[in-house]
Amino acid sequence: RYLIMKAKVSKVFISIITGLLGMLGFQSCNVFGGGMVMYGTPHADFNVKGKVTDEDGKPVPGARTVIDSYYGWTDDLGISYSNLDYTDTLYTDSQGYVNAKAMVFGVSSHITVTVTDIDGPENGEFEEKVIENLHMHKVKDGDGSWYGGAYEMEFDAVVKMKK
Helix, strand or coil: CHHHHHHHHHHHHHHHHHHHHHHHHHHHCCCCCCCCCCCCCCEEEEEEEEEEEECCCCECCCCEEEEEEEEEEECCCCCEEEEEEEEEEEECCCCCEEEEEEEECCCCCEEEEEEECCCCCECECECCEEEEEECCEEEECCCCCCEEEEEEEEEEEEECECC
């Protein structure tokens, strides 16, 4: 009998404590008047489109195109930092186009595109082309919360024939 009574008291006690902790937990989300606490990660949509052509304007199919997106900031001492936020390796289609779409966790401060001919003499041999400090353009506003909006960037890369 003592064990049954102890089990009932324990069950009631646990229920009361669970209820109180639940109420305190909900209250803590707005205890200082700062609004509800949100869970998630800041993010934005990212779209890079590009075309790779030779010096005569002909498309270069099968070229490896590496897109590196950097997020930069400056601290209180004026020191600038840069962090690689997103990278993708794509290959141009038969018309020389690439298109990268992704969700990123920060707004890119600059983008570097590196185009490399990897098929050898098949379509002609081209020098590597690096385009630096490209910038994204905002095309859609965020929602005022975690979603930062949509950003796009387009590039044209003209590659030179190796001599």
